[in-house]
Amino acid sequence: MRAAAIPSTVGALTLTLLSASAAASATSDTAPAAARSVPEAVGVRVAAEDAADEGIRWQPCPAADRLPGSVECGTVRVPVDYSRPDGEQIPLTVSRARATGTSGEHLGPLVYNPGGPGGNGMSFALYPKLGGLWKRLNARYDFIGYAPRGVGRSGPLSCQDPQQFLKGPNSSPRQPTWAFKQAMNRKAAAYAAGCARAQPDRLPHYTTPNNARDLDVLRAALGQRKLTYFGVSYGTYIGSVYATLFPGHVRRLVLDSIVDPSPDNVWYQANLHQNRTFERRWGDWKTWVARHDDTYRLGRTAEQVQASFDAVRAAVDRTPAGGTVGSKELVATFLKTGYADATWAPYARALSDFRKGDPRALVKAAAPDMKAAKSEENGNAVYNAIQCQDAPWPRDWARWDRDNTATAAVAPFNTWDNAWMNLPCAYWKTQPGTPMDVRAEFGRLPPVLLVAATRDAATPYEGAVETQRRLAGSSLVTERGAGNHGVSGGNPCADAHIERYLLEGKTPGARAECGARPEPKPGARQPALPVSNTRATR
Numbered sequence: 001m002r003a004a005a006i007p008s009t010v011g012a013l014t015l016t017l018l019s020a021s022a023a024a025s026a027t028s029d030t031a032p033a034a035a036r037s038v039p040e041a042v043g044v045r046v047a048a049e050d051a052a053d054e055g056i057r058w059q060p061c062p063a064a065d066r067l068p069g070s071v072e073c074g075t076v077r078v079p080v081d082y083s084r085p086d087g088e089q090i091p092l093t094v095s096r097a098r099a100t101g102t103s104g105e106h107l108g109p110l111v112y113n114p115g116g117p118g119g120n121g122m123s124f125a126l127y128p129k130l131g132g133l134w135k136r137l138n139a140r141y142d143f144i145g146y147a148p149r150g151v152g153r154s155g156p157l158s159c160q161d162p163q164q165f166l167k168g169p170n171s172s173p174r175q176p177t178w179a180f181k182q183a184m185n186r187k188a189a190a191y192a193a194g195c196a197r198a199q200p201d202r203l204p205h206y207t208t209p210n211n212a213r214d215l216d217v218l219r220a221a222l223g224q225r226k227l228t229y230f231g232v233s234y235g236t237y238i239g240s241v242y243a244t245l246f247p248g249h250v251r252r253l254v255l256d257s258i259v260d261p262s263p264d265n266v267w268y269q270a271n272l273h274q275n276r277t278f279e280r281r282w283g284d285w286k287t288w289v290a291r292h293d294d295t296y297r298l299g300r301t302a303e304q305v306q307a308s309f310d311a312v313r314a315a316v317d318r319t320p321a322g323g324t325v326g327s328k329e330l331v332a333t334f335l336k337t338g339y340a341d342a343t344w345a346p347y348a349r350a351l352s353d354f355r356k357g358d359p360r361a362l363v364k365a366a367a368p369d370m371k372a373a374k375s376e377e378n379g380n381a382v383y384n385a386i387q388c389q390d391a392p393w394p395r396d397w398a399r400w401d402r403d404n405t406a407t408a409a410v411a412p413f414n415t416w417d418n419a420w421m422n423l424p425c426a427y428w429k430t431q432p433g434t435p436m437d438v439r440a441e442f443g444r445l446p447p448v449l450l451v452a453a454t455r456d457a458a459t460p461y462e463g464a465v466e467t468q469r470r471l472a473g474s475s476l477v478t479e480r481g482a483g484n485h486g487v488s489g490g491n492p493c494a495d496a497h498i499e500r501y502l503l504e505g506k507t508p509g510a511r512a513e514c515g516a517r518p519e520p521k522p523g524a525r526q527p528a529l530p531v532s533n534t535r536a537t538r
Contacts, residue, residue, distance in 0.1 A: 115233025118379035169326030188423035260463030322363035455483030475507035
């Protein structure tokens, strides 16, 4: 299940399957026939030295990035394969919003990754417009966003025709039949084959360690001896791996909503665990809706709210809402209630209106945005490429069927849709790697600031506790009783700790706690903040 920051907007623009390969070859260097092979640690040093010499040529951003004239863009070349640093290169796209304060206040670049895998960070340059923490940080830091390898214009990966990938309506049965399961297996196998056809030579190199190595090359291209980094969701796993590979290159590191880096958690078990935590958050939303039955009339208990949702689920499968919204689109949309409280009121209103005979709000929220088909499919392609390559996955359907059937018995809301999203890993065409043993000894790594919410569904809180254990000397700020995915920018207490750390280098000690932000008020028809367009059901 993809997990990306709130309020990040994953606006990656990519190409179709056929044009992606052409674009990749047109924008990268061809590897010499006898490109040297070296240890990856040597390869990343070579690449970083080259990047430091080349720097980044900042210029106006291409129209495709949809960024204002105040934002500058550039590229940084990274090797496809760090054991062959002289071989084929990928140009990573980078954005910059210059610090707004005086030169005497300037603290350098702050590099940001919003998560995913498959998230595009180019829009980080727009965050200061949200005000608050982001505006204050931008007074002292240049905001640096980037599109990781395979994402957006960074050598885009595409595994299927984007229009076919996104179009609706689609069905999402709570209890799939054997025939449906077999059809989804065929679909997953075809998607995996499409990825292998699109980039057969690059596919084995879509890994989290390579994303961390790319980050070190970006550090060098920015002219920095040490990195200041802000990672959210999957971006925290990149940060944890970076801290393991390059502890001496860390200046300050903020990890918000933290992936459990335990090798046995990456990634099959992580997704099974997510199903249970999303079920818990789904229960939080249903309980909140029931408390406001005078507004929404969806039921006075969580069970009654579930029955109202199930009735709508059945209705859109009989007659798709707006012609494009079936039960899969419905579940994918309402899964966002697990990511952000900002969705609670408008989505309750949309469901209520539909039950009263007005489908407009539901269609607006859930209908596939075909203009975003390229970025949606691109994000999904990179998500699968990273997760399938990072670690071994079961190859026998019997194991998947047994594990997901057991999980769906206690967490029915999204278990099967999450399984279908990840199922291409059962048919992946490359040999997977072994997850890195994330850890850093005390004294080798500067203090790291960890931020997490106890009811986060996408990155369960246990991951933050485990990361603190593995990164000696790190500090954990906990938002107690809250479940928003992406704590930063929404809780003043947590924001104060983040700001003090990034501006002064000070942590609150081993642990600090913040109360949950106020729960939403009923009646809103639009989310108060942009919500990540991460879709957990593909």
